[in-house]
Amino acid sequence: MHLPTLRQLEFLCAIANEGSFSKAADSCHVTQPTLSSAIKEVEGLLGIQLIERESRGASLTRAGEAAVERARTILSDTADLVSAARQAGAPLSGPFRLGAIPTIAPFLLPRTLKQLRISHADLKLYLREDQTDRLIDALRARKLDAALIALPWEAPGIETMELGEDEFLLVAPSDHALIKSPSLKSTDLSNEDVLLLEDGHCLRDHALSVCRLPSKRGGADVTATSLATLVHMVAGGLGVSLLPKLATEAGVTSGADVKLRAFDNPLIGRRIGIAWRTGSPRAAEAQMIGELVKAAL
Amino acid sequence: MHLPTLRQLEFLCAIANEGSFSKAADSCHVTQPTLSSAIKEVEGLLGIQLIERESRGASLTRAGEAAVERARTILSDTADLVSAARQAGAPLSGPFRLGAIPTIAPFLLPRTLKQLRISHADLKLYLREDQTDRLIDALRARKLDAALIALPWEAPGIETMELGEDEFLLVAPSDHALIKSPSLKSTDLSNEDVLLLEDGHCLRDHALSVCRLPSKRGGADVTATSLATLVHMVAGGLGVSLLPKLATEAGVTSGADVKLRAFDNPLIGRRIGIAWRTGSPRAAEAQMIGELVKAAL
DNA sequence: TAAAAATACTCCATAGGTATTTTAT
DNA sequence: ATAAAATACCTATGGAGTATTTTTA
Numbered sequence: 001m002h003l004p005t006l007r008q009l010e011f012l013c014a015i016a017n018e019g020s021f022s023k024a025a026d027s028c029h030v031t032q033p034t035l036s037s038a039i040k041e042v043e044g045l046l047g048i049q050l051i052e053r054e055s056r057g058a059s060l061t062r063a064g065e066a067a068v069e070r071a072r073t074i075l076s077d078t079a080d081l082v083s084a085a086r087q088a089g090a091p092l093s094g095p096f097r098l099g100a101i102p103t104i105a106p107f108l109l110p111r112t113l114k115q116l117r118i119s120h121a122d123l124k125l126y127l128r129e130d131q132t133d134r135l136i137d138a139l140r141a142r143k144l145d146a147a148l149i150a151l152p153w154e155a156p157g158i159e160t161m162e163l164g165e166d167e168f169l170l171v172a173p174s175d176h177a178l179i180k181s182p183s184l185k186s187t188d189l190s191n192e193d194v195l196l197l198e199d200g201h202c203l204r205d206h207a208l209s210v211c212r213l214p215s216k217r218g219g220a221d222v223t224a225t226s227l228a229t230l231v232h233m234v235a236g237g238l239g240v241s242l243l244p245k246l247a248t249e250a251g252v253t254s255g256a257d258v259k260l261r262a263f264d265n266p267l268i269g270r271r272i273g274i275a276w277r278t279g280s281p282r283a284a285e286a287q288m289i290g291e292l293v294k295a296a297l
Numbered sequence: 298m299h300l301p302t303l304r305q306l307e308f309l310c311a312i313a314n315e316g317s318f319s320k321a322a323d324s325c326h327v328t329q330p331t332l333s334s335a336i337k338e339v340e341g342l343l344g345i346q347l348i349e350r351e352s353r354g355a356s357l358t359r360a361g362e363a364a365v366e367r368a369r370t371i372l373s374d375t376a377d378l379v380s381a382a383r384q385a386g387a388p389l390s391g392p393f394r395l396g397a398i399p400t401i402a403p404f405l406l407p408r409t410l411k412q413l414r415i416s417h418a419d420l421k422l423y424l425r426e427d428q429t430d431r432l433i434d435a436l437r438a439r440k441l442d443a444a445l446i447a448l449p450w451e452a453p454g455i456e457t458m459e460l461g462e463d464e465f466l467l468v469a470p471s472d473h474a475l476i477k478s479p480s481l482k483s484t485d486l487s488n489e490d491v492l493l494l495e496d497g498h499c500l501r502d503h504a505l506s507v508c509r510l511p512s513k514r515g516g517a518d519v520t521a522t523s524l525a526t527l528v529h530m531v532a533g534g535l536g537v538s539l540l541p542k543l544a545t546e547a548g549v550t551s552g553a554d555v556k557l558r559a560f561d562n563p564l565i566g567r568r569i570g571i572a573w574r575t576g577s578p579r580a581a582e583a584q585m586i587g588e589l590v591k592a593a594l
Numbered sequence: 595t596a597a598a599a600a601t602a603c604t605c606c607a608t609a610g611g612t613a614t615t616t617t618a619t
Numbered sequence: 620a621t622a623a624a625a626t627a628c629c630t631a632t633g634g635a636g637t638a639t640t641t642t643t644a
Binding site for chain 4 (some may be wrong): 352
């Protein structure tokens with residue numbers, strides 16, 4: 001079968017994006033007549049009109065819309081092929097953009113980064129700290145190559161690999177009753193003032209669900225913007241809270257007059273994983289980095 | 298970014314398929330030097346060797362394998378784009394290859410086909426009757442555009458649309474006890490000789506699961522090769538069986554000395570649906586045909 | 595009368611061809 | 620000696636350019 005050229009598909013997408021032949025021509029760094037004839041060629045090949053020529057610009061026909069949608073994935077798949085092949089020549093090298101949620105990044109990454117710098121000196125790791133949904137969006141938009149997030153996180157076009165568990169510990173003032181109590185279960189928190197991170201952090205949601213607390217409770221909703229702040233608020237007697245073990249091991253409580261205690265319930269915590277875009281040329285590397293992080297856990 | 302040509306990707310896939318530059322050149326209807334230079338060009342663009350030149354032919358490097366896999370989907374997506382656009386110009390026309398399982402095809406298709414012939418005279422419908430898994434394979438291999446099957450059927454790359462329910466009726470000799478019994482439940486069959494279709498028919502599995510019968514039971518495993526045979530075996534006193542209402546309405550029992558009876562249990566039956574390959578250029582038409590069948594149910 | 599797309603034409607880069615050489619068994 | 624791939628070189632198609640005309644708000 002006779003196929004259109006990738007260049008022609010680029011032109012088609014450009015017109016879809018820019019809404020006019022002239023602007024599209026600029027964005028493709030060709031002249032307007034070049035686009036005109038290329039599009040005419042494609043329309044001839046497909047036997048159907050793709051673009052509605054209007055006095056002020058151009059718009060897509062129904063068939064054009066469908067074609068552009070397919071063309072976009074074809075072009076991006078081809079770009080993936082290129083990057084994947086190039087990458088295969090030099091695995092774990094060049095720029096790699098890794099995202100992580102704020103409750104993981106500062107505690108888990110330092111050790112892994114040090115190790116990566118030694119084992120793969122030619123890998124330039126760019127980091128971005130953000131909330132899960134934004135990281136996922138960035139993966140989709142090819143702004144990131146991989147992201148460390150809390151699982152489970154199902155999303156179309158996104159694949160994940162589990163790296164390990166991160167237990168939640170109770171953090172409370174040293175003289176708090178729950179620290180001395182013979183047993184500690186997650187249900188014991190229902191009558192406590194539990195301090196949480198502000199909205200949008202997935203750790204907040206995990207903490208709420210683990211403790212079976214309603215997401216909106218009476219009283220002042222006291223929230224912190226980081227785990228360090230949270231610890232200081234606990235030390236100040238405003239309440240108790242939960243901390244990922246990972247953060248405590250990284251010394252987030254050092255210097256504050258608080259005590260930590262594990263729960264008697266098994267499996268109070270969150271699962272940590274690494275996510276990447278399906279078909280990403282750097283999926284293999286994402287998994288390699290995942291393995292390193294897993295070893296560090 | 299600089300992209301390879303679709304033609305170059307075709308060449309690459311051809312070499313993967315044929316295992317040699319010369320044979321690949323033949324299959325692409327170009328000369329061997331054309332391929333040589335084209336591949337060299339791609340390897341230069343990607344900065345990595347894709348093909349291992351050997352004294353007797355050519356084989357793929359690791360990177361080549363990966364590239365070919367991606368190239369195949371890119372090429373087939375592009376072919377889809379072309380067919381989809383061409384189809385958009387003339388919906389429900391041209392050759393359309395429809396599959397159906399043997400327990401649906403002869404009973405459901407006649408009415409629908411007649412209607413289609415009137416409403417879309419320029420649609421050439423090619424039919425194929427086979428078991429579900431083969432139909433699904435054919436969809437994936439682009440040998441079929443759509444297939445009527447029993448749901449649920451989850452498979453990657455396959456999408457389905459539910460068209461309706463097909464109730465199971467008891468079929469038994471006229472003087473059978475279950476025909477006169479005041480009530481009829483599916484569990485009443487556990488002590489009966491239930492005749493089934495031979496292995497591979499999904500109706501067989503549905504019948505077994507609906508009646509909670511073990512798939513292997515003691516005694517002679519009497520099986521039929523078609524519903525018509527099944528009816529004759531029931532008439533012959535070999536046992537009772539289940540028939541889809543669809544088949545009975547189409548007259549599969551006419552002429553045989555058997556009686557039909559509905560079960561008191563609700564929802565004893567199967568769901569019928571139409572399936573197509575994800576991204577198929579004729580997905581929209583598959584759904585149109587689905588609507589017609591749905592109306593006929 | 596402008597702004598946008600189409601048309602007319604020119605040009606050269608390159609895809610593809612033919613002829614030949616190199617390589618490895 | 621032979622089969623396969625690489626190289627050298629040539630040709631012609633068509634992608635892209637400039638200049639201009641047509642169209643319509």
